[in-house]
Amino acid sequence: MTLLENQDREWLNSKIEAYVDGDLSLVDKQRFELLLDAEKALWEDVHLAGKISSSLRAIPDESCPDRVLVNVMAHVRQDIRQSIWTHVQRFFLNLNVAHLKPALAVVVLFLVVITSTQIGRPTENPPIEVAQALNDVKWTLAFLSEAGRSTAATVKSDVIEDQVVGPMSRNFPAKLEN
Amino acid sequence: MNRSKKIFIFIFVCILIGGLTPEGASARQGVRTDPGFIDLDRVGGFDTFFNRDPKIDVSIEGALMKLVAEASRTEDPELATLLSKLKGVYVRGYETTKAESERARKHANKIGQDLVDLGWSSVIRVRNETEHFQMFAKYKGEMVIGMVALSIDVEANETTFLNIVGNIDPGQIGRIGQKFNIGNVPNFN
Numbered sequence: 001m002t003l004l005e006n007q008d009r010e011w012l013n014s015k016i017e018a019y020v021d022g023d024l025s026l027v028d029k030q031r032f033e034l035l036l037d038a039e040k041a042l043w044e045d046v047h048l049a050g051k052i053s054s055s056l057r058a059i060p061d062e063s064c065p066d067r068v069l070v071n072v073m074a075h076v077r078q079d080i081r082q083s084i085w086t087h088v089q090r091f092f093l094n095l096n097v098a099h100l101k102p103a104l105a106v107v108v109l110f111l112v113v114i115t116s117t118q119i120g121r122p123t124e125n126p127p128i129e130v131a132q133a134l135n136d137v138k139w140t141l142a143f144l145s146e147a148g149r150s151t152a153a154t155v156k157s158d159v160i161e162d163q164v165v166g167p168m169s170r171n172f173p174a175k176l177e178n
Numbered sequence: 179m180n181r182s183k184k185i186f187i188f189i190f191v192c193i194l195i196g197g198l199t200p201e202g203a204s205a206r207q208g209v210r211t212d213p214g215f216i217d218l219d220r221v222g223g224f225d226t227f228f229n230r231d232p233k234i235d236v237s238i239e240g241a242l243m244k245l246v247a248e249a250s251r252t253e254d255p256e257l258a259t260l261l262s263k264l265k266g267v268y269v270r271g272y273e274t275t276k277a278e279s280e281r282a283r284k285h286a287n288k289i290g291q292d293l294v295d296l297g298w299s300s301v302i303r304v305r306n307e308t309e310h311f312q313m314f315a316k317y318k319g320e321m322v323i324g325m326v327a328l329s330i331d332v333e334a335n336e337t338t339f340l341n342i343v344g345n346i347d348p349g350q351i352g353r354i355g356q357k358f359n360i361g362n363v364p365n366f367n
Contacts, residue, residue, distance in 0.1 A: 129242070130245050133236075133238045133243075134246045134249050136267070137261060137267050139358065140236065140267050140342070141257075141260075142355045142357075142358035143269075143338065143340070144325075144327060144342075144355055145352045145356050147311055148302075148348075148352045149352070149356075150309075150311070151304050151313075
């Protein structure tokens with residue numbers, strides 16, 4: 001009764017669902033039907049599989065509960081992130097930086113040059129009006145400072161020494177010596 | 179023209195424009211109504227007294243005062259700090275003959291009295307054969323908010339009248355002023 005080799009039978013069994021669902025390629029479909037013709041008893045299995053498939057399709061779709069959906073999506077996102085991170089790690093681990101060293105050296109040198117030219121760089125000269133005003137202010141401060149010192153010197157020599165130290169030293173020489 | 183120069187010019191123009199706006203004008207007006215300010219031309223009246231314009235005529239206030247403070251920040255941070263507290267600097271300087279200086283010494287007494295009447299305190303007054311120097315301060319509490327100095331140097335033939343407005347630390351002015359040379363400014367020399 002068995003006309004098929006075991007190998008062909010196994011192949012046939014594995015393709016029944018695909019045949020019923022119409023997912024077989026043209027070549028496989030032709031082979032499947034050729035083998036089926038050789039053993040008619042298997043048609044029952046095919047009919048049964050067709051009925052099961054029709055019954056399953058007839059069952060109304062049930063929506064996934066939100067709680068389950070949220071958890072599933074969280075796992076999916078985690079898997080995607082993990083996958084991206086793994087790819088990035090692999091990229092850098094596989095990256096051969098040896099040939100990039102000259103380019104990196106040029107970039108670093110460029111940054112050093114730019115930084116060194118900016119640090120300690122003298123500021124732009126202010127406009128002439130501001131420079132003149134600054135000069136005038138400096139002169140005013142210098143004038144006040146000089147006047148203060150000159151006045152202090154005058155007070156010291158003309159007032160303190162002449163009017164205080166002099167008379168005291170004349171009147172109380174002995175006391176000052178002690 | 180590089181970028182920093184453009185930025186500097188932009189800021190300068192903004193400040194100048196700010197000085198022309200009502201706000202800028204009110205800032206100038208604010209200095210001139212400050213208790214530490216005196217109108218050197220009105221109080222001193224030296225233009226009329228000497229019958230000529232001053233050889234040194236300095237009026238730095240408002241936006242220019244701020245700009246001057248900022249311009250000195252890199253070169254001299256301590257000076258910049260002092261200047262940032264000032265609202266205005268005004269100087270009138272006259273080259274005088276010996277006879278004019280002698281006359282000015284007598285005129286200085288009247289100016290001193292006028293300042294005292296205006297609420298200024300006499301801080302220093304030195305008079306000898308060759309010079310007459312007076313300094314007045316305007317106080318707000320214990321803080322000096324204005325300073326006026328009048329110097330008549332008979333030998334040098336110079337009469338200088340100046341006013342500084344703002345929060346003033348006389349010690350700081352004396353210390354910082356020592357760094358600068360009067361001779362660097364060519365007006366009198």
